[in-house]
Amino acid sequence: MSYNSLIFFLCVVFFLAVYFLLRHQAAKRIWILTANIVFYVWSGWAALWIVVATALIVYGITRRMEQIYSRYETEKEGLKPKEQTVLLAGYKRKTRKYMWLGLFLILAVWIYVKVGKLLDFDSVDTFREWGSGKGILVPLGISYYSLSAIGYLLDVYWRKAKPEHNFLSLFTVMTYFPHIVQGPISKYSKLLAQLHALPAFQYDRVCFGLQLMIWGYVKKLVIADRLVIFTNAVFTAPADYAGVEIVLAVVLCVFQLYADFSGCMDIVCGISQAIGIELDVNFRQPFYARSASEFWSRWHITLGAWTKEYLYLPIAMNPRFMKWTRQLKKDGKAWFSSFIKALCPLFAVWLFTGLWHGTGWDYLVWGLYWCVLMTIGKETAPLCGKLTARLGISTGRKYFALWQSIRTFLIFGIGRMFTVAGGLAGCKTLWNQLFAEHRLWVLFDGSLYTHGLDRKDCYVAIAGVILLLVVDAIHEKGTAIRRTIAAQPLPVRWLVYYAAIFAIVIFGMYGPGYDASSFVYGAF
């Protein structure tokens, strides 16, 4: 059941209607769990059992770790801080085997799915088909809930989170239908706290949630699904297109991905907000980023936060790794020590991020591309600072910020070229074609209107992209659009709502025999 399908929308309306009628916290939680199971079973029963098994493993192991740590809590009384540290280290060693067991089991299923996809196995829905070797079972949202589950397991191991005692609560947040398919990658401890204190109906909050949901549908159905027609046409057969069309497709595919992914986030965050559960923000005006590293603190924020907390920092602060880099520094190799300290964890992060997105070489190269860019950015920052100062360039001026944002946009677009055309061979064709034939006249002779989008569609697409940028510009200035709309008189408010709803109905890309097109990030 795709988030942009009519059946999903009707189910959500029914879900919310019943939810708002419920008075007791427990009834609300049971209703959320029921909705999660219905949503999940829609993609097959077999996948549900895999998630149940994963939840049981995570629940059992975190409770076991809690038992072990509870002994530390009683024994540490009366000890000095240093003695407590030594005692804790002993108990950590005891919990470590359980932590590794949990990690192994969660990762084993995830790797099985990834390898299955790499070997081009079909996805099957039942254990019978799976048992007869017809394909692989792919649990819905495995790449997302696996990361959240690993994060929860490690948080308990590091004693940053208390384990949940109620299995059903843990299972509810794990399968929470707004975030299971494509994130945001939530911290279970944060979600559990909200699940245990569900707020009462509040008109403003529900309105804001529904508005966010409508804006998400505009992004997905009006902008992303329109742009993808042109970009797919170009990337499926790049050799047939002129250089200028390739450039246009690369630029538009960035906007398409943004509208698609952030549109989905707005839909799911809107639904969640309506019932009083705030999911983490996944996008924060990414096209205003002034560097590659800033871009990734604004784009797919929860994945970046996850890799930082569970990969980058644990590697960078591994005692052996730190000992080695400190020794390098003592030996007079301060620059090399600093370089290694930044590069090694960054390489692991981007290797993982690449593999998380896909298992082909194109994704590995894409990950390496970002790793190299960020390393260069860090190492050349002092030099660039001196250079701009010597040239008299004022880095605080708006034109400089605009140049940096455009540069970051292009860096992201070039990165997309590694993967959008079906692998590295497709990427090579894109680059070849980019310089082989320019044919600038295709911009003016009407050729652009023959690739799936007619003139009117192109105007709507351009208007949509401008709207995306304007909304982001307003948010970047710190203005909350929904609050501004809410402060308007009733006729103005409803004019805005109707405009958005009619935009979805009239300009949404449905096509003959409409079947909801899937979200790009739902495939991970």
Add this chain to the structure above:
Amino acid sequence: MREKVLAVCEGVDASIDFSSTELIDGGLLDSVTLVEIVSELMDAFEIDIPYEDVVPENFNSIDAMVRLVEKYV
């Protein structure tokens, strides 16, 4: 103690305003700088700071860092 912690932090990156109480939450300390600060604090005070203590609450301000260091000195 406070002066020494501040000196360590400024030694890592003097351009950061360490009077802030939102060094992590406000995005003033990125991952690379945070790792450098932890490493330098460990060297300067000859202590070990375990990873579970590397949380925003312990690095959002100089005072928070002082409290953390005092725990292990």
